[in-house]
Amino acid sequence: MTTIERPLDGNLREQVLQQVRAEIISGQSAPGAMYSVPSLAATLGVSTTPVREALLELARSGLIEPLRNRGFKVVTPTLTQLRNLFDMREMLEVKAAEIVALKRKKDLDGVRKIADEIADAVEVGTVAGYLEADRRFHQAFAEITDNELLAETIMAFRDKMRLYGIGTDQGIERQRDSVREHYQILELADLGDVEGLGALMRHHIRSWEPIFTEALLEAVRSQASEAGGNLSLGPR
Numbered sequence: 001m002t003t004i005e006r007p008l009d010g011n012l013r014e015q016v017l018q019q020v021r022a023e024i025i026s027g028q029s030a031p032g033a034m035y036s037v038p039s040l041a042a043t044l045g046v047s048t049t050p051v052r053e054a055l056l057e058l059a060r061s062g063l064i065e066p067l068r069n070r071g072f073k074v075v076t077p078t079l080t081q082l083r084n085l086f087d088m089r090e091m092l093e094v095k096a097a098e099i100v101a102l103k104r105k106k107d108l109d110g111v112r113k114i115a116d117e118i119a120d121a122v123e124v125g126t127v128a129g130y131l132e133a134d135r136r137f138h139q140a141f142a143e144i145t146d147n148e149l150l151a152e153t154i155m156a157f158r159d160k161m162r163l164y165g166i167g168t169d170q171g172i173e174r175q176r177d178s179v180r181e182h183y184q185i186l187e188l189a190d191l192g193d194v195e196g197l198g199a200l201m202r203h204h205i206r207s208w209e210p211i212f213t214e215a216l217l218e219a220v221r222s223q224a225s226e227a228g229g230n231l232s233l234g235p236r
Helices: 012-025 037-044 048-060 079-102 109-124 127-143 148-160 169-191 194-206 209-226
Strands: 064-067 071-074
Touching: 012 037, 012 048, 012 127, 037 048, 048 064, 048 071, 079 127, 079 148, 079 169, 079 194, 079 209, 109 127, 109 169, 127 148, 127 169, 169 194, 169 209
Parallel strands: none
Antiparallel strands: 064 071
16 A cells, blocks of 8 residues: 555665655554555556565564555554653653763764754645655654764654654644754753753653543554454553
């Protein structure tokens, strides 16, 4: 399953990876949806090699799982997994924010330009554009810590999180609120306000939790109904 309709250029593996990941984490590809290497490659007009490599990478991150002779299935997350991801993101990203705030010399200009791109994406209403720019913002911000392992770990956890509900009315309103917060994050980092930045980062992360949780519950209820009520969210 995919909505990708145009041929890709450049680094095919990375482009397939980014687009399929965006479909999954946004909930566009629901739990249980299938991806087939041959059909996806045919849709894109490319060989199966970059497609297979991209899907295997997503399988390693836990977003999909390979099914013998069938393709790759979008994994159904549990509420416990979602909560654990929020806990880990809060812990790591607040720590990174504190490190950035305490740095005497830091160049935030590049990150500020990405904040502008986020604002533009929300203005025109493109969820995909928001997701891509928001990911680059947080990656660039984390990299200012000069701690490569911390930045990589932050992004690994972010890439595992399913952003169910991001396109709902609540999700769109939260996107609008986050535009202002991205600029505030940079302002507080520039001022070196460790306490204020930590509090804002916690709010910036946790405010999405009830939206994602409710949308995940609804998605799994729908999947369970279609499967005859045999699916479970796992531990709550």
